[in-house]
Amino acid sequence: MAATQSADTVRTELLSRVLAEEVLDMPWLDRSAARSVLSAQGLPFPGKGRWQYSDLRALVEDAMTLEDAHEALGPVQNVEIRYLDRPATDAQMIELGSSDGVGELPLIDVNSLLFRSGTKLLADGNASLAAINDATGSVDRHLVSVVQGATLQLDERFESGNRVVLCRVRDSATLNYDLTMPSTDGVGYHCLVVWLAEDSSLNLRLASQGAQIRRSDIIVNVMGRNASATLSGGWLLENRDHLDTQVYVNHRIGQSRSEQSFHGVVDDQARSTFSGFIRIDRDANGTEAHLTNRNIALSPQARAHAQPELEIYTDDVICSHGATTGQLDDDSLFLLRARGIGEESARAMLTKGFLRQVIHSESGTALLSL
């Protein structure tokens, strides 16, 4: 009988291949930290824990095969843009390779080790950026800084590949982030990490379709008082689409606020996972954090897993979370049909209505044809 490879063997073998990968050598990039973290901690176990619903091996292998596919951005008012593949001084670019403070997310370290293209964006006024990288299918890394008091509107489109975007939102700054992920047959890992300083705010609006494998990690670290994070979004998966969305909101300090609302629709044999994690530290008194995730399965073969988690280390908080998975509401369907609207149209209207409640960006509305 042929023995199936154990998760441990897969993990070890995969790690040694990642570490042996020939990385693009750029003197101003220090990849050694990522290398030592990976060597010491290893990759997660495929098929377990946070990797229960996404094929870790496929995502890591994909990252090892991708080529550089970077497209330069045009000049943008109030944004300083630096590219990894152009000459830069150590001081300007070194931060790009750093994953300090990201926490235990090994796929970020894989990206740190392998990324071949990247940008560093500095917004120091009111600015609007239509893309981070228009190219698809690369391993890339981006660092976004919104300086004190500045406001940046950022639109990002991600299809496949391996991308990590690190955003630092300084005191009293605002980051409005519209992230759309169109349908693709490919494989993709996307990770967005945001640090919020005092009085700063993040408004993230996510809209996604499905992929063969798509894992999207969103990490928000609330580091300053009066900071607020509003995360909303939705997805519509069809055929055999897959989407695994994991959101971590870490309240490091009190008097801060976060609100998450995500709606997902799965049809045919599609699979979605949503894991929403809120952590409130011991010193984060006066935090208010809310999370809702609602899912609708349109077909009996479709699956939507929802997993909200709270970790609270102080009493003085207002916190709520809830997740549901169900079908379209019978009463609503009856009302529409009783007005002569055919069942199929009625279902389509209700599905769109369900997503419209959480899709607020123009790009998201267009992507999901709402």
Add this chain to the structure above:
Amino acid sequence: MKLLELRDLAASVDEKQILNGIDLTVNAGEVHAIMGPNGSGKSTLSNVLAGRDGYTVTNGEMELIGTPVNGMSVEDRALAGLFLGFQHPIEIPGVTNMEFLKVAIDSHLIASGEEEMNTRDFMVQVRDISKRLELSTEFLKRFVNVGFSGGEKKRNEILQLMLLQPRLAFLDETDSGLDVDALQVVARGINEFRSDENGVVLVTHYQRLLNYVNVDFVHIMVNGAIVKTGDAQLAHEVEAQGYAGLGEA
């Protein structure tokens, strides 16, 4: 012309028999009221007529403008001319009232072999009806019934009635939860709607709506059957004596 004919109609919900042999004929130009205590089967009758899932006809006939409707889908009954007014109009977040009304009217037009209504004509018509029902046109942009007061929800039902112009309006406790002002607006809408071409059935618990809408027939429903039929005077008797006094009749 017969718009609705129920002959010995019996129906069950979850295998529990609720309607026990109802006979009712509504002709064009007539307004009927069906009155009865809670639990008499009034709402079940509305749902059975509309073809809602879970309501099973166990005996009898049900014809809408000469066509048997048992077995027809909910939407086909609506397209054939039936309008069910809801006792509790539900909220549909994410679907605007405008979109809902437009798709509804277009479904009716397409079913009768016509073209979709052009948006400008639609807007003119909807604005006109809204004005008559004292509804701000702002509410057209809002999600269906979301954040509407009880009165606004019912006026929204009457708006749908006036827009869709069905042959038979079966209004299930449209008067419940309305204050006097809203009741008058709703009654005005029903009075504007009624004509020699259509029929109206008002299902109601109380007589007060009948102060504003003249009815030709009043039926008293008890335990899933119509136990007494009369003219508008009967409603006043109910008000004076209660259903208990009439149930034995």
